[in-house]
Amino acid sequence: MSEDSILSRGEDVETDLRLGVDALNAGEHVSAVRYLERAFSRATGDSEIMSWYGLSLALGGVDLLRGVALCEQALRKAGQNPSADLHDNLGRAYLAAKYKTQAVSILRRGAALDPSHKGVRVTLGSMGIRRRPVIPFLDRRNPINKYLGKLRASLFPRRGKED
Numbered sequence: 001m002s003e004d005s006i007l008s009r010g011e012d013v014e015t016d017l018r019l020g021v022d023a024l025n026a027g028e029h030v031s032a033v034r035y036l037e038r039a040f041s042r043a044t045g046d047s048e049i050m051s052w053y054g055l056s057l058a059l060g061g062v063d064l065l066r067g068v069a070l071c072e073q074a075l076r077k078a079g080q081n082p083s084a085d086l087h088d089n090l091g092r093a094y095l096a097a098k099y100k101t102q103a104v105s106i107l108r109r110g111a112a113l114d115p116s117h118k119g120v121r122v123t124l125g126s127m128g129i130r131r132r133p134v135i136p137f138l139d140r141r142n143p144i145n146k147y148l149g150k151l152r153a154s155l156f157p158r159r160g161k162e163d
Contacts, residue, residue: 013042017049020056029060050074051089058093068093075106084114091123104129125158 020035033056040046040053054070057063071090075082087110094103104127110120133140134148 013039013046013049016042017052021052024052024056024059029056029062032056033060033062047074047077047086048083050077051086055089055093058096061096064097068097068099082113084110084117084120086110087113088117088119088123091120095123095127100127103127131158 016035016039020032020039023029023035024032033053036049036053036056039049043049051071051074054067054072054074056067057070058067068090071086071093075086075090078086087106091103091107091110094100094106104124107120107124107127110117111124114120130140131149131152133142133145134152135142135145138145140146
């Protein structure tokens with residue numbers, strides 16, 4: 001975060017950010033957009049606020065493409081030290097836009113950055129991503145692959161799935 005964005009983030013901006021994130025997590029997209037838009041208008045240089053505002057636009061259906069673009073811009077702006085939150089927000093915005101391939105890619109990068117980040121793990125786990133077949137040169141529906149896949153699943157449960 002740059003110095004000017006730290007200075008521009010006052011108590012009201014922090015409050016709007018917190019209320020917006022809470023509303024977004026509660027599924028109250030209209031309220032989230034309102035709070036996060038107000039925070040973003042006061043601290044446009046802050047990549048964290050930009051990312052959350054973009055996610056609220058995407059999930060709220062207000063402006064899907066602008067929401068994705070803001071999340072992408074926030075991640076680029078973070079430069080060499082992006083947080084897993086930025087990856088999670090962009091991944092969720094991609095999912096809202098039906099860009100599953102890009103979502104998987106960005107969420108995996110977020111998981112590599114912070115393997116313990118609950119948001120990234122939950123988002124990845126909820127996507128139902130298939131593992132590679134045990135024997136890649138055989139078709140996925142081959143009975144040998146099916147049996148070995150079930151065996152692998154019972155012996156080595158998936159990491160990152162939240163119940």
